[in-house]
Amino acid sequence: MPKRKAAIAVGGVAALGAAALLLPHANASQDKDQASGATGTAKTLKATDASGLAAQLQKILGDAFAGSYYDSGKRQLVVNVVSGDGNVIAQAKKAGAVVRQVENSTAELKAAARTLKTKATIPGTSWAVDPRTNKVLVTADATVTGAKWNRLQSTVRSLGSGTATLKKSAGTFKTFVSGGDAIFSQAQGGNVRCSLGFNVTASDGSPAFLTAGHCGVAAKDWSDSQAGQPIATVDQATFPGNDFSLVKYNDATTQAPSEVNTGNGQTVQINQAADATVGETVFRMGSTTGLHNGQVTGLDATVNFQSETDPGGVDTVTGLIQTNVCAEPGDSGGSLFTQDGSALGLTSGGSGDCTSGGETFFQPVTTALQATGATLGAGGNGAGDQAGAGDQAGAGDQAGAGDQAGAGDQAGAGDQAGAGDQAGAGDESGAGGDQIGGGTDPSASAGDQSGNGSADDQSGNGSADDGSSLTDTH
Known part of the structure; x- marks a missing residue:
C-alpha cells in the first residue's frame, strides 16, 4: 500500500x-454561574488549570471535599466542602478556588x-x-x-x-x-x-x-x-x-x-x-x-x-x-x-x-x-x-x-x-x-450536518429509533 x-x-x-x-x-x-452561596476570591483559570487545582485541593481537603466544577462564565473553580478545619478551607481559598458549603459528602x-x-x-x-x-x-x-x-x-x-x-x-x-x-x-x-x-x-x-x-x-x-x-x-x-x-x-x-x-x-x-x-x-x-x-x-x-x-x-x-x-x-x-x-x-x-x-x-x-x-x-x-x-x-x-x-x-x-x-x-x-458531501457549504446550519440534510442519511437507515x-x- x-x-x-x-x-x-x-x-x-x-x-x-x-x-x-x-x-x-x-x-x-455561554455557561452562567449556577452556584449559590459561593464565597471567596478566586483566580481566573483555564478549564485545564482548574482540573489540576481541583486535584490538589481534593488532597488538601480530604473528607471535607465534596466535588468541584468550573464556572466557565467567571472562569473560576468552585469547590464544595461539607465540613473541615477552617485553616484547611482557608488554604483552598488562598490557592485560588471559590469555596462553597454543601450538605452531601462524597x-x-x-x-x-x-x-x-x-x-x-x-x-x-x-x-x-x-x-x-x-x-x-x-x-x-x-x-x-x-x-x-x-x-x-x-x-x-x-x-x-x-x-x-x-x-x-x-x-x-x-x-x-x-x-x-x-x-x-x-x-x-x-x-x-x-x-x-x-x-x-x-x-x-x-x-x-x-x-x-x-x-x-x-x-x-x-x-x-x-x-x-x-x-x-x-x-x-x-x-x-x-x-x-x-x-x-x-x-x-x-x-x-x-x-x-x-x-x-x-x-x-x-x-x-x-x-x-x-x-x-x-x-x-x-x-x-x-x-x-x-x-x-x-x-x-x-x-x-x-x-x-x-x-x-x-x-x-x-x-x-x-x-x-x-x-x-x-x-x-x-x-x-x-x-x-x-x-x-x-x-x-x-x-x-x-x-x-x-x-x-x-x-x-x-x-x-x-x-x-x-x-x-x-x-x-x-x-x-x-x-x-x-x-x-x-x-x-x-x-x-x-x-x-x-x-x-x-x-x-x-x-x-x-x-x-x-x-x-x-x-x-x-x-x-x-x-463528506456537504462539508464545503459554509452557510449550512447545525441541523444540516449530514451532507444532504436527509434524516435518513443521518442514521444510515432512516430509522426513527x-x-x-x-x-x-x-
Missing part, C-alpha cells in the same frame, strides 16, 4: 456556532450511586453526580415505563430529595454507530459506520487510532470509504464496562497527524490528553453531524444501554463523561476535545439528536490510553503524562467513580454475550456517501 496520510476528523459540515467558538479570542462559554453521594446500581440497573437509565447541585442526577429515557419507571422512581425517592433527582429524557439511550472522519466495515447484517476519534501511536510504535469500543467489537477490519479495502485492523476493543478500541493502521508508514478536522479546511491541533471538568465548554466532531459544542455536565457517569444481543439484558458502561452536546448515529467514536487542543473523550452513546438536543456520553481518552499503552500523535502524552490525568476536578466526587463498583460488575457488564455484535451496528449502512434512544454511537 502506498504511503498515505490519515486524516483524523469528521467530514461533515461544521456548525457555525461551534466553529465561531473555536476562533481565537472567541467567548469560550461518601454519601457514592452510597446513593451504589444503591442505584443495586436496585435500579435498568436499560435506558443513567446517573452521575452533579457537583453544581450537590446531588446525584438520575435520567430515564423514553423506554423506561410501567413497572420499570415505578421501580426507578421508588429507588430515587428512597434516597431523599436532597440527595438525588430524577428526570425524563425524550429520546432513548443508544450507541451511535457511524464519528471524526468516517470509517466503515462489514459485519453480519450489513455495513457498520463509525467515526475516528484520535490518531495515536501504539505501544509497539505503529500508527493507530482510537474509536468506540462498541465499534471495535462489531467489526475487525476498517476502511476509510464505504466500499474500500481495509486500511486498519482492531488490536484491542472493550465494550461493555468501558467503550474504547485501539485500531492499528495496516501500513506501518501511514502518517497519522494528531489533529481534528473541524470542516471547511480547518483543523485543531491535539496537543495533549486531559480529564474533563464539569462546567467546561467542549467540542465534538463526528462524521454524521459535524462540529457541535456544549458543556460537561457530569463525570464518572453510568449508562445502562439496552443490550442489542439479549432482549432482556443490559450493557452497562461506567466512568463516562456526561455532556449536553448532541450526537447521532455514525458519530460513535468521534472526538471530544477543547479549544486549546486537549483530547477528552470518544463518543459512546446518548439520547436525542442534533435537532431536539439530548445527552451524550463519552469514554475518557485518558482511560483508553492507559489501558492500551498508546500515546497521542507521534509519541507525546503517554498514559502516564496526560495533562490533568487523574485530576478530574474531583472525579471521585462525581458519585460514580468508585461507587459504580467497577466497570466489570455492572449487571453483567462483562457477559453481554456478543455485545460487540451490536446487531444494529450494521444497520447504519448507507451512510457512506453522506458524511436511530435518533431517539439511549444508544451506543457507532
Whole structure:
C-alpha cells in the first residue's frame, strides 16, 4: 500500500456556532454561574488549570471535599466542602478556588450511586453526580415505563430529595454507530459506520487510532470509504464496562497527524490528553453531524444501554463523561476535545439528536490510553503524562467513580454475550456517501450536518429509533 496520510476528523459540515467558538479570542462559554452561596476570591483559570487545582485541593481537603466544577462564565473553580478545619478551607481559598458549603459528602453521594446500581440497573437509565447541585442526577429515557419507571422512581425517592433527582429524557439511550472522519466495515447484517476519534501511536510504535469500543467489537477490519479495502485492523476493543478500541493502521508508514478536522479546511491541533471538568465548554466532531459544542455536565457517569444481543439484558458502561452536546448515529467514536487542543473523550452513546438536543456520553481518552499503552500523535502524552490525568476536578466526587463498583460488575457488564455484535451496528449502512458531501457549504446550519440534510442519511437507515434512544454511537 502506498504511503498515505490519515486524516483524523469528521467530514461533515461544521456548525457555525461551534466553529465561531473555536476562533481565537472567541467567548469560550455561554455557561452562567449556577452556584449559590459561593464565597471567596478566586483566580481566573483555564478549564485545564482548574482540573489540576481541583486535584490538589481534593488532597488538601480530604473528607471535607465534596466535588468541584468550573464556572466557565467567571472562569473560576468552585469547590464544595461539607465540613473541615477552617485553616484547611482557608488554604483552598488562598490557592485560588471559590469555596462553597454543601450538605452531601462524597461518601454519601457514592452510597446513593451504589444503591442505584443495586436496585435500579435498568436499560435506558443513567446517573452521575452533579457537583453544581450537590446531588446525584438520575435520567430515564423514553423506554423506561410501567413497572420499570415505578421501580426507578421508588429507588430515587428512597434516597431523599436532597440527595438525588430524577428526570425524563425524550429520546432513548443508544450507541451511535457511524464519528471524526468516517470509517466503515462489514459485519453480519450489513455495513457498520463509525467515526475516528484520535490518531495515536501504539505501544509497539505503529500508527493507530482510537474509536468506540462498541465499534471495535462489531467489526475487525476498517476502511476509510464505504466500499474500500481495509486500511486498519482492531488490536484491542472493550465494550461493555468501558467503550474504547485501539485500531492499528495496516501500513506501518501511514502518517497519522494528531489533529481534528473541524470542516471547511480547518483543523485543531491535539496537543495533549486531559480529564474533563464539569462546567467546561467542549467540542465534538463526528462524521454524521459535524462540529457541535456544549458543556460537561457530569463525570464518572453510568449508562445502562439496552443490550442489542439479549432482549432482556443490559450493557452497562461506567466512568463516562456526561455532556449536553448532541450526537447521532455514525458519530460513535468521534472526538471530544477543547479549544486549546486537549483530547477528552470518544463518543459512546446518548439520547436525542442534533435537532431536539439530548445527552451524550463519552469514554475518557485518558482511560483508553492507559489501558492500551498508546500515546497521542507521534509519541507525546503517554498514559502516564496526560495533562490533568487523574485530576478530574474531583472525579471521585462525581458519585460514580468508585461507587459504580467497577466497570466489570455492572449487571453483567462483562457477559453481554456478543455485545460487540451490536446487531444494529450494521444497520447504519448507507451512510457512506453522506458524511463528506456537504462539508464545503459554509452557510449550512447545525441541523444540516449530514451532507444532504436527509434524516435518513443521518442514521444510515432512516430509522426513527436511530435518533431517539439511549444508544451506543457507532
